[in-house]
Amino acid sequence: MPSIVKPVATHPSLQRNELGFTVRDYEGGMSTLCAGCGHDSITAAIVRALWELAVPPHMLAKMSGIGCSSKTPAYFVSGAHGFNSAHGRMPAITSGAAAANRTLTYIGVSGDGDSLSIGLGQLCHAIRRNVPMLYVIENNGVYGLTKGQFSASADIDSKSKRGEPNRMAPIDPVTLALNLGATFVARSFSGDKEQLVPILKAAFVHRGFALVDVISPCVTFNDHSSSTKSYLYTRKHKVEATESNFVPKAQEIVAHISPNGHGANVTMHDGSVVRFTSLPANYDPTDRTRVMDYLQQHTGTGEVVTGLLYVNPSVPDMHEMNKTPDIALTEVPFEKLCPGAEVLDKLQEDWR
Amino acid sequence: MQQATRVSAGVNDFAIKLANVNGTGSASANGLLMQSMFRMGLPVSGKNLFPSNIQGLPTWYEIRVNHRGYTARSLDYDLMVAMNSQTYARDVQEVRPEGYLLYDSSWPLDPELLRDDVHFLGVPLAQLCNDAFGDPRERILMKNIAYTGSIAALLDIDIAVVEALLGEKFEKKPALRDSNQKALHLGYDYAKEHFECPLSFHTEPMQANAGKVLVDGNTATALGCLYAGATVAAWYPITPATSVMDAFKEFCEQYRRDPETGRNNYFILQAEDELAAIGMVIGASWNGARAFTSTAGPGISLMNELLGLAYYAEIPAVVIDVQRVGPSTGMPTRTQQGDILECAYASHGDTKHILLFPANPAECFEFALKSFDLAEKFQTPVLMLSDLDIGMNDWVVPRLTWDSSYKPDRGRVFGQEELEKLKKFTRYNLTDELGVAARTLPGVDAKGAYVTRGSGHNKLGAYTETPDEYQEVIDRLLAKHKASADFVPAPLIENREGAQFGVITVGGCDLAVREALDLLEERGIPADSMRIRGFPFDQRVEAFLANHPFCFVVEQNRDAQLRSLLLLETAVPKEKLRSVLVYGGFPLSARHVVEGILSRL
Numbered sequence: 001m002p003s004i005v006k007p008v009a010t011h012p013s014l015q016r017n018e019l020g021f022t023v024r025d026y027e028g029g030m031s032t033l034c035a036g037c038g039h040d041s042i043t044a045a046i047v048r049a050l051w052e053l054a055v056p057p058h059m060l061a062k063m064s065g066i067g068c069s070s071k072t073p074a075y076f077v078s079g080a081h082g083f084n085s086a087h088g089r090m091p092a093i094t095s096g097a098a099a100a101n102r103t104l105t106y107i108g109v110s111g112d113g114d115s116l117s118i119g120l121g122q123l124c125h126a127i128r129r130n131v132p133m134l135y136v137i138e139n140n141g142v143y144g145l146t147k148g149q150f151s152a153s154a155d156i157d158s159k160s161k162r163g164e165p166n167r168m169a170p171i172d173p174v175t176l177a178l179n180l181g182a183t184f185v186a187r188s189f190s191g192d193k194e195q196l197v198p199i200l201k202a203a204f205v206h207r208g209f210a211l212v213d214v215i216s217p218c219v220t221f222n223d224h225s226s227s228t229k230s231y232l233y234t235r236k237h238k239v240e241a242t243e244s245n246f247v248p249k250a251q252e253i254v255a256h257i258s259p260n261g262h263g264a265n266v267t268m269h270d271g272s273v274v275r276f277t278s279l280p281a282n283y284d285p286t287d288r289t290r291v292m293d294y295l296q297q298h299t300g301t302g303e304v305v306t307g308l309l310y311v312n313p314s315v316p317d318m319h320e321m322n323k324t325p326d327i328a329l330t331e332v333p334f335e336k337l338c339p340g341a342e343v344l345d346k347l348q349e350d351w352r
Numbered sequence: 353m354q355q356a357t358r359v360s361a362g363v364n365d366f367a368i369k370l371a372n373v374n375g376t377g378s379a380s381a382n383g384l385l386m387q388s389m390f391r392m393g394l395p396v397s398g399k400n401l402f403p404s405n406i407q408g409l410p411t412w413y414e415i416r417v418n419h420r421g422y423t424a425r426s427l428d429y430d431l432m433v434a435m436n437s438q439t440y441a442r443d444v445q446e447v448r449p450e451g452y453l454l455y456d457s458s459w460p461l462d463p464e465l466l467r468d469d470v471h472f473l474g475v476p477l478a479q480l481c482n483d484a485f486g487d488p489r490e491r492i493l494m495k496n497i498a499y500t501g502s503i504a505a506l507l508d509i510d511i512a513v514v515e516a517l518l519g520e521k522f523e524k525k526p527a528l529r530d531s532n533q534k535a536l537h538l539g540y541d542y543a544k545e546h547f548e549c550p551l552s553f554h555t556e557p558m559q560a561n562a563g564k565v566l567v568d569g570n571t572a573t574a575l576g577c578l579y580a581g582a583t584v585a586a587w588y589p590i591t592p593a594t595s596v597m598d599a600f601k602e603f604c605e606q607y608r609r610d611p612e613t614g615r616n617n618y619f620i621l622q623a624e625d626e627l628a629a630i631g632m633v634i635g636a637s638w639n640g641a642r643a644f645t646s647t648a649g650p651g652i653s654l655m656n657e658l659l660g661l662a663y664y665a666e667i668p669a670v671v672i673d674v675q676r677v678g679p680s681t682g683m684p685t686r687t688q689q690g691d692i693l694e695c696a697y698a699s700h701g702d703t704k705h706i707l708l709f710p711a712n713p714a715e716c717f718e719f720a721l722k723s724f725d726l727a728e729k730f731q732t733p734v735l736m737l738s739d740l741d742i743g744m745n746d747w748v749v750p751r752l753t754w755d756s757s758y759k760p761d762r763g764r765v766f767g768q769e770e771l772e773k774l775k776k777f778t779r780y781n782l783t784d785e786l787g788v789a790a791r792t793l794p795g796v797d798a799k800g801a802y803v804t805r806g807s808g809h810n811k812l813g814a815y816t817e818t819p820d821e822y823q824e825v826i827d828r829l830l831a832k833h834k835a836s837a838d839f840v841p842a843p844l845i846e847n848r849e850g851a852q853f854g855v856i857t858v859g860g861c862d863l864a865v866r867e868a869l870d871l872l873e874e875r876g877i878p879a880d881s882m883r884i885r886g887f888p889f890d891q892r893v894e895a896f897l898a899n900h901p902f903c904f905v906v907e908q909n910r911d912a913q914l915r916s917l918l919l920l921e922t923a924v925p926k927e928k929l930r931s932v933l934v935y936g937g938f939p940l941s942a943r944h945v946v947e948g949i950l951s952r953l
Binding site (some may be wrong): 025049056057058059060061073074078081082083084085086089091092094095096097098099100101104121122124125129139185252300319324325326328329330332334336337338339340341342344347351352 | 387390391429468500512533565566567575578579580582583584586606608610614615618619623624625627628629632633634635636637638639640641643657660661751752753754755756758759769792794795796797799800801802803804805806807815862883907
């Protein structure tokens with residue numbers, strides 16, 4: 001609970017990023033989630049990614065809705081403003097926030113209940129709008145805070161803790177996002193930080209909406225043997241469809257092609273590069289149709305397809321579509337916003 | 353119908369009603385007629401009584417001219433222009449005795465529907481237009497302009513003024529201008545030739561409109577938002593609020609596009625629904641932008657959830673509610689004041705909001721601007737309650753003015769400078785005498801960072817489930833709301849010699865109530881009046897209630913919502929407040945008010 005405070009001591013040998021911050025500077029309050037919760041691992045990956053990217057803490061905006069996942073923005077980057085808003089409404093609130101200030105880096109943390117049920121409409125429209133934000137779904141197939149109901153991402157025949165099977169088809173955020181025209185789509189696993197951190201970094205620099213679905217087992221309600229969102233199931237069935245690194249803007253890109261021979265470099269809008277070191281045969285991570293074909297072929301096999309699956313850095317985000325100035329709208333001086341007395345007089349000439 | 357309040361028709365004192373089929377182009381012809389009278393300097397109003405439909409259903413337009421300035425809706429029609437066979441039977445009945453009815457005499461009238469006490473003026477509009485125009489659509493459209501010509505002749509409307517307006521309207525379309533002018537004269541000449549023109553009631557030029565403009569409330573509201581410096585607007589299309597955002601967009605395209613860079617100093621987000629629209633406003637305001645949404649009752653219902661968040665987390669938000677008839681979908685194109693209670697207490701839990709009630713487009717401009725100052729000053733949602741009658745009809749109002757010394761009140765926002773002086777920033781304890789706590793904006797300084805939350809929080813902004821900590825914050829919110837009473841627009845109070853009671857009203861009832869007060873005084877029943885313009889209520893409202901043995905509350909809803917709000921939020925005893933309620937969906941008339949008051953005296 002909030003009374004639990006993290007120790008402030010920082011080891012002098014801790015590495016510093018280009019802003020001079022240690023990784024501790026990207027941490028937040030103590031987590032109040034269950035011990036072993038996948039969400040805490042994701043929080044750690046977010047901390048790592050932000051530290052490595054050297055995002056100034058105060059230039060980050062941490063957005064969330066309601067649920068276990070939505071509590072987590074309090075657990076990273078305490079130097080950033082956070083908004084733990086209302087259930088399923090984070091996408092709209094972030095859309096408005098982003099419209100007002102395009103210079104901040106936005107991360108929205110959500111869960112499968114928050115995103116795929118109560119907030120499904122808002123998620124879809126934030127994707128359509130191409131809001132520049134990293135949208136993380138901490139996906140565990142279950143409602144935790146209300147004690148174990150199925151969520152919309154629960155697989156058919158996956159069972160609840162009490163043994164009750166789910167009969168309804170799941171909503172898969174990855175295929176949904178691709179269908180809606182999302183420009184960055186990835187899936188990962190909370191237990192695979194090595195895969196997750198570079199994906200998060202690429203997602204942060206992506207110029208539009210980046211969806212990262214992270215399977216994040218619920219140790220209390222959905223980590224049993226008949227669940228398809230358990231640690232064990234995910235580890236067993238996880239298929240790393242693509243492998244990728246993130247190379248920041250300034251670094252030299254060394255070609256590294258995986259043993260199977262399929263690789264690709266995708267230059268992001270800011271000049272950084274996502275280097276795919278392994279891809280399936282005939283797979284192009286910038287070709288939506290092929291990605292969807294691949295996912296279609298793997299649907300219903302029980303496999304959990306992971307990796308940075310699709311990226312398209314060339315689609316304009318909402319600010320380019322709106323022709324918003326480069327500075328935040330909140331920085332435009334009032335004198336520029338208010339047309340003044342003379343204009344008011346003149347425009348009323350038409351009101352006769 | 354009882355003729356209790358009839359003021360006989362005469363020069364610059366009459367009402368006409370035009371019955372049309374919607375989607376046939378009648379709206380622009382009727383507007384032209386009204387605008388011509390405005391240009392002749394007459395006190396005039398136009399009320400569009402239209403259906404929720406694109407084409408084919410009945411629609412009416414009422415014009416009232418009154419040299420004394422009474423331009424609330426009249427119920428006594430001196431001239432009916434009956435252009436819709438569907439409603440003809442009803443329209444004939446609505447003409448006052450000895451009044452006139454203009455009809456299209458291309459076809460014979462149904463003899464059963466004739467009235468002995470009404471003068472029938474037949475103009476073969478279809479025939480005239482069929483002979484003059486070839487294109488079928490044009491023939492339909494021009495019939496409207498043709499009857500406009502006939503009315504101009506009958507009422508002695510300056511035909512040069514009408515011609516000038518057509519010239520301005522079709523400046524870039526000379527062919528259209530020519531056919532309009534032609535149609536106008538077809539009707540005008542026919543009337544001149546066949547009837548004794550003008551009728552006993554007609555127009556004569558006046559000088560009543562010097563320093564006045566003709567504008568609808570939604571346009572004025574949008575202009576207020578523009579001048580307030582709103583940069584983010586989020587909305588979902590809904591009648592009758594859509595034209596607020598249409599106008600805002602138009603103004604922004606003209607005045608907010610950087611001429612050098614072509615960049616837009618505004619962001620209009622068409623949301624997926626009203627849940628999202630208010631969310632966007634809250635997100636933008638959280639970031640420090642002036643942001644607003646425009647909606648109607650159904651949208652307010654959806655926004656309830658997040659209005660509670662904005663209230664509790666203390667985030668400014670401006671909501672323009674252009675009220676229409678509820679409940680549910682109700683009657684989207686009819687007017688009502690049915691959202692008062694919903695807006696006052698929107699959302700679950702203990703919530704109270706600041707409300708502003710404009711009565712006309714000039715106040716829409718003024719109050720829209722004020723909404724932003726109040727929202728930021730008190731860090732809370734502000735709802736401006738306009739209505740369809742104010743929002744979508746053209747009103748004659750004093751020319752809008754701008755005080756160049758205006759500076760937006762951004763409220764208590766701590767920047768780097770203030771933060772530097774603090775050992776530690778916490779969100780809800782750095783309060784001023786109004787109970788407003790200093791806030792910080794994202795992107796300024798890590799020292800100002802905190803987590804905004806709609807869940808229980810203490811005065812430091814931290815999560816809490818402790819009763820005392822929770823109550824401390826929620827009690828301050830109540831104190832803050834009370835403190836805002838002195839900052840909302842003051843009630844307008846008018847005292848009359850020998851008044852025995854008070855009449856309280858709100859918003860668009862204003863003109864009808866003022867006319868009614870004069871009519872009552874003429875009958876020897878003077879009354880004081882108070883028009884509520886803001887909520888929470890201030891001391892002047894309390895005093896007015898205390899100083900009158902009883903008051904009538906005139907409003908346009910079934911459940912006496914303003915009366916309820918007064919009972920809940922002031923010390924007035926229930927038996928002191930009597931209601932006059934008109935809520936069928938058409939704008940209020942003085943007769944409703946006079947009859948309502950007389951029947952309960």
